[in-house]
Amino acid sequence: xxxxxxxxxxxxxxxxxxxxxxxxxxxxxxxxxxxxxxxxxxxxxxxxxxxxxxxxxxxxxxxxxxxxxxxxxxxxxxxxxxxxxxxxxxxxxxxxxxxxxxxxxxxxxxxxxxxxxxxxxxxxxxxxxxxxxxxxxxxxxxxxxxxxxxxxxxxxxxxxxxxxxxxxxxxxxxxxxxxxxxxxxxxxxxxxxxxxxxxxxxxxxxxxxxxxxxxxxxxxxxxxxxxxxxxxxxxxxxxxxxxxxxxxxxxxxxxxxxxxxxxxxxxxxxxxxxxxxxxxxxxxxxxxxxxxxxxxxxxxxxxxxxxxxxxxxxxxxxxxxxxxxxxxxxxxxxxxxxxxxxxxxxxxxxxxxxxxxxxxxxxxxxxxxxxxxx
Numbered sequence: 001x002x003x004x005x006x007x008x009x010x011x012x013x014x015x016x017x018x019x020x021x022x023x024x025x026x027x028x029x030x031x032x033x034x035x036x037x038x039x040x041x042x043x044x045x046x047x048x049x050x051x052x053x054x055x056x057x058x059x060x061x062x063x064x065x066x067x068x069x070x071x072x073x074x075x076x077x078x079x080x081x082x083x084x085x086x087x088x089x090x091x092x093x094x095x096x097x098x099x100x101x102x103x104x105x106x107x108x109x110x111x112x113x114x115x116x117x118x119x120x121x122x123x124x125x126x127x128x129x130x131x132x133x134x135x136x137x138x139x140x141x142x143x144x145x146x147x148x149x150x151x152x153x154x155x156x157x158x159x160x161x162x163x164x165x166x167x168x169x170x171x172x173x174x175x176x177x178x179x180x181x182x183x184x185x186x187x188x189x190x191x192x193x194x195x196x197x198x199x200x201x202x203x204x205x206x207x208x209x210x211x212x213x214x215x216x217x218x219x220x221x222x223x224x225x226x227x228x229x230x231x232x233x234x235x236x237x238x239x240x241x242x243x244x245x246x247x248x249x250x251x252x253x254x255x256x257x258x259x260x261x262x263x264x265x266x267x268x269x270x271x272x273x274x275x276x277x278x279x280x281x282x283x284x285x286x287x288x289x290x291x292x293x294x295x296x297x298x299x300x301x302x303x304x305x306x307x308x309x310x311x312x313x314x315x316x317x318x319x320x321x322x323x324x325x326x327x328x329x330x331x332x333x334x335x336x337x338x339x340x341x342x343x344x345x346x347x348x349x350x351x352x353x354x355x356x357x358x359x360x361x362x363x364x365x366x367x368x369x370x371x372x373x374x
Contacts, residue, residue, distance in 0.1 A: 011051035087116030095121030146188040199231030237308035239351025254283040260355035298341035
């Protein structure tokens with residue numbers, strides 16, 4: 001199986017040549033050779049985000065000035081790019097070079113976001129003038145375009161991945177309340193995911209603020225209830241009793257664990273672990289159960305660090321049994337490296353540890369020596 005193409009290849013020589021061609025069609029005196037001379041040398045050593053920024057800087061050097069003239073060309077270029085990530089160069093230009101032209105830049109960010117997203121660029125304006133920028137973003141929350149409504153929430157997330165944190169909103173998220181309130185039952189799943197992720201960000205710094213906000217929302221609406229559940233996912237994984245209560249699992253689980261096993265007892269990195277559990281209700285009442293598991297990974301230094309994974313949510317009938325299984329491949333990712341050693345797995349039911357099992361993880365098997373390699 002061939003290795004997947006690196007994401008940074010979204011900006012490659014072919015892309016830059018096509019960009020130069022498009023810009024030359026839009027502007028006859030565009031210096032395509034200068035644009036390519038600024039983008040192509042040393043490209044292989046550049047990461048995806050470095051290539052994005054290099055493209056923005058090359059546009060600055062080759063587009064007409066002043067800023068409004070360059071923006072006019074970018075408006076025409078936008079529908080020609082036809083690639084969501086490559087289109088990020090458009091709002092990136094605004095965030096980098098349009099900070100002194102607030103109204104024109106905010107309108108441009110709204111225009112560009114359906115082609116990719118302006119969520120990163122708008123943060124430059126939030127950092128410069130939080131109140132003024134949020135005032136505009138609040139109007140975006142009522143826009144008929146779901147892409148613009150999502151931008152209203154996504155752009156001001158306090159902990160947006162791949163961007164800097166908004167310290168003022170981490171300290172006090174109150175300024176975004178009107179945006180979130182407007183979007184609490186949005187018909188678009190794309191928007192609701194952003195609202196849930198935004199609230200989940202806030203739970204990491206201000207969980208009580210989120211609980212207070214949700215208390216004022218109508219959680220009988222399916223769309224709003226979905227947002228609330230997704231927003232509380234980090235707290236639910238931590239076993240927070242108030243968060244579990246909002247989704248109907250706030251009571252201690254009245255169950256007996258009749259079986260909990262991880263198998264095999266020994267396996268190698270890259271192989272698959274199987275978890276199996278059997279629970280037995282010990283009450284005459286139906287109960288909502290949130291069943292998760294915490295895998296205590298061995299770190300390079302030999303200590304352990306737990307990560308909670310979702311398993312199953314179920315409404316268990318009185319005195320009924322429940323049998324569940326789960327498989328997880330223990331292969332390395334860019335975000336997690338596995339280390340040999342004795343790992344532990346906790347069975348969590350409504351936030352409480354109900355059982356524990358262990359397994360030994362060995363290094364990956366070495367490939368068999370070939371005749372020529374002996």
